[in-house]
Amino acid sequence: MTMKRITQPAELGEWKSHLLRQRPAYDKTIIVSSGTCGQASGSLQIIAALEEELGQRNLRDAVGLKITGCHGFCELEPNIVISPEGIFYKKLTPADIPRIIEETILKNKIIPSFIYEDPKTGRRFTLQKDIPFYQKQLRLLTENNFRIDPTRIEDYILADGYQALAKVLFDMTADEVIAEISASGLRGRGGAGFPTGKKWQICREAPSNPKYIVCNADEGDPGAYMDRSLLEGNPHSIIEGMIIGAYAIGASEGYIYVRTEYPLAVKHVSLALDQARACGLLGKNILGSEFHFDIHIVEGAGAFVSGEETSLMASIEGRRAFPRQRPPFPAQEGLWGKPTNINNVETWANVPLIINRGAAWYSQIGTAGSKGTKIFSLVGKINNTGLVEVPMGIRLREIIYDVGGGIKDGKKFKAVQTGGPSGGCIPAEKLDLPIDYDTLTKAGSIMGSGGMIVMDEDTCMVDVARYFLHFTQEESCGKCVPCRVGTRQMHDILTRITQGQGQEKDLLQLEELAMTVKRASLCGLGQTAPNPVLTTLRYFRQEYEAHIKEKSCPALVCKDLILYYIEPEKCVGCLLCKKGCPVEAISGERKKVHVIDQSLCIKCGACLEICPPKVRAVSKYTGKKREKILRLHAGEKV
């Protein structure tokens, strides 16, 4: 039975039983993680190699091949899981495939070089579920990314998909649905954390009709990509959540606004919408009920401010993504002036889960004020980069050291940046902070969409603040003065400081400007843009002072305050750096010490990267040592 139109709820269960009966009884199934990160790392070549090898050996009927979305452990892409055992093989190349088929698939032998080794302890793990990265996670939303081929609605049905929808449409009133969501304690995963049930209630009670619902999939925060992973890996869970929301609110039309930078997400969501429509899960008389609802997909066009809800609605209407004053809130006057409920991707994905397993179960997970799990993207200078789903209330230390495996290359943890350009940097002394909406806000940051960018001793906090202000200043839509001018001024000051031109009064001025922009800006973009500055000033003031008073960048990042130097006693004269220098600033002959001409050097770092690890003759210096070298250098030239 292929896709068919379902006209009554019982058929959903029949479809599932039918699919179960039809399911080929494979001895083994190879599951390939193939989200955007997987594909970028070569998963498509792995799939091609698997298809070829299985075909050549006539194993297509005995061995299953499943292409899924992201498995979360992006650092080790391309990776595969072999079921039923759950064997996890990492960082594969197409050349490895014949061996895997020969030894693991046919002879049940584990290949030691492909299994995961914990960089901290050296322990090896054969099974995916035993790997420390996965052990402390609570994967309620992301676990299905192991099971579901996102291009097949059948896989979602097999995972009890659309059962929550059937329950809602036939056994629950709209008020009961809202009460259930309210009781679960679910709060908006887009960042601000507004209670979802309350939001739905307000929209439901708004007198005007028609009503709209929107899925905000404009995941613009740099460093956050959990929504992409859900959209790519399990699009039907979001669609099911939206249909349930539409029923509760009384909406007949919905929009998914996806950023254009996510082509695979757009593809999978569009396909899923077509399938849902063909199966009678969208459109008129859903599952044979009296409820009609359909969803359109709108592709963003590369403007960060579109993630702000009033801007997003302007963009759907075909206008510039300009925010507007609230109130009226979208729940009162949204799309085309009609009541509109906007939730983020992850929020929608939580909805079927809550309906299926009940608010009482859901609300046991998390802290008093923040329920359920949160997906974070753990990136930056950390060993296990990837997407992690953890219960609210978990300590930052557990995420970074237990799940994340600690800092890369044995360096020292310096800060973690949460909440994107709207968030802040949290220092080492806050590592024992239990993570939820309220504790993060207290620490000066925000939950935001869930990006966690880990920074080590080699990250300059002034540069990070400058980076974010550069971002917000470029993305400021220009409608209101505090944001347009204020972010510009703050960025100029920060740039001056990183160039060694800072003055002592700058810090005071930065703080004043930050408070003004925070209080007076029209929308969330401006209101939160100063957070990266305020938190770095609060926790890393001494770094600002070093830049200003000593003209030194302790993390050796700010170009104008550092220099590259070849240590004469270490240099072996191999000519590599000389050849690699793009501006021919390095002189020297074979077997003789090389010297960088500081007046020509553009500080690109090519020499440092190219110098063999055994030699390590290139160093970076700042402050007094830098000045000394510069003086020497000038003297030599005279």
Next chain:
Amino acid sequence: MVELDEILQEFPGEQKDLIHILHRVQTKFGYIPAEAVVEISRRLKMSPNEIFGVLTFYKAFSLQPRGEHLVTVCLGTACHVRGGVQIVEEMERKLGIVAGATTPDRKFTLETVNCLGCCAIGPVVVVDGRYHSHVNLKKVASILEEAGGSD
């Protein structure tokens, strides 16, 4: 412009179609030709001014033809802390243009993007839809060669 007519025919002709249409035109022609704006304005009954206002607001649309190959360097936070800026600078040196520009032979357009959401494998460079992960200064030349040699 027959191709443009074909695109316009697919839409009912309301303002909410504007961004969809601009995406289609951008994909079809590689940029938004000024003549297309006039056609779209007729179809949607909006002034060309308004359409220019919208299309110049969004980064995805360009009024200038792009080069044969589009090189996009990610400058998201994770790529930034792993040296994304150095990658852009190396690209600029190798191509002899600044980010946002197109080489005089129209072979390459160099752009930066705020985040591609592949933060675990940064720095990331995308050339004509093909993703390159863990890019370092050494890889830049081969990435450009591969793109340039593919035609």
